[in-house]
Amino acid sequence: DQQVKQNSPSLSVQEGRISILNCDYTNSMFDYFLWYKKYPAEGPTFLISISSIKDKNEDGRFTVFLNKSAKHLSLHIVPSQPGDSAVYFCVVGGGSQGNLIFGKGTKLSVKP
Amino acid sequence: EPEVTQTPSHQVTQMGQEVILRCVPISNHLYFYWYRQILGQKVEFLVSFYNNEISEKSEIFDDQFSVERPDGSNFTLKIRSTKLEDSAMYFCASSFWSGGANIQYFGAGTRLSVL
Numbered sequence: 349d350q351q352v353k354q355n356s357p358s359l360s361v362q363e364g365r366i367s368i369l370n371c372d373y374t375n376s377m378f379d380y381f382l383w384y385k386k387y388p389a390e391g392p393t394f395l396i397s398i399s400s401i402k403d404k405n406e407d408g409r410f411t412v413f414l415n416k417s418a419k420h421l422s423l424h425i426v427p428s429q430p431g432d433s434a435v436y437f438c439v440v441g442g443g444s445q446g447n448l449i450f451g452k453g454t455k456l457s458v459k460p
Numbered sequence: 461e462p463e464v465t466q467t468p469s470h471q472v473t474q475m476g477q478e479v480i481l482r483c484v485p486i487s488n489h490l491y492f493y494w495y496r497q498i499l500g501q502k503v504e505f506l507v508s509f510y511n512n513e514i515s516e517k518s519e520i521f522d523d524q525f526s527v528e529r530p531d532g533s534n535f536t537l538k539i540r541s542t543k544l545e546d547s548a549m550y551f552c553a554s555s556f557w558s559g560g561a562n563i564q565y566f567g568a569g570t571r572l573s574v575l
Contacts (some may be wrong), residue, residue, distance in 0.1 A: 380560065380562075384566075389568065390569075391464070391551050391553075391566030391569050392503065392551070392566045393566070394565065399561065441561065441562050445491075445510070445515040445516035446491060446508065446562035446564075447493065447505040447516055447518075448493075448495075448562070448564060449505070450502050452501075452502050453502075
C-alpha cells in the first residue's frame, strides 16, 4: 500500500547544480503536500509545503512543483549546497485529523 | 526556537516488558502525534491526540499501545508488552493546526531496541 512513492532511493549532485527530487502519489483527494528533510540522529524537519490548489511554491533555494493531473510533485533545490545532504521525505496530508503519510525518502548527497 | 523534546534517546528492553516513551511537545501546540520508523522502512503514523483524547489511530496502534497526556506538558506512548517487532525509532510530533497544511514539528526520536 504505497500511497506516496519516491522511486529514487538516492541522488548525488555536484555543489552549485540543481537537485530535483521526485514523488508520485495515488490519491487525488490529498489536500496538501510537504517536504521534510532529515539528518542522521535528528527528527524530520519541515522544509516547504504546497496546497493542492496551487502548482508552485517557492522559498529561497527551494521550489516545489505540483502536477495534479499526473499526481506528481517535485522539489527543486538550486543551487545545491553540501549542507543540503540529507534524506528528503515527500509527505502528504489531508485526513480529518491531520496525520501525515510519508514516502520512503530520497537520500541526497551534494558533493563539493 | 521551541522544539519537541523526546526522552530517552535510546531505550533497550527485554521482550514482554513495558516501556514508556516520553515527549514534551511545543507549548502552544494543540495536536500531538506518534510515528515510528522501523529500520529501512517508511515513517508510519501511529496515533493522533487532540483535546485530551485519541482522534485517530492506525492499524499498528493495537491494544498493546496507549497514549497519555498526564499533565500540561508531557505526552507519553506506552507499549504494554513489547515484542521484537516493536524495535524501531519512535518520533513524537506536535502542531498548531488551524486549517491549511498541518505542519508538524518532530522530536529527535527514541530508538527502542527490544531484545
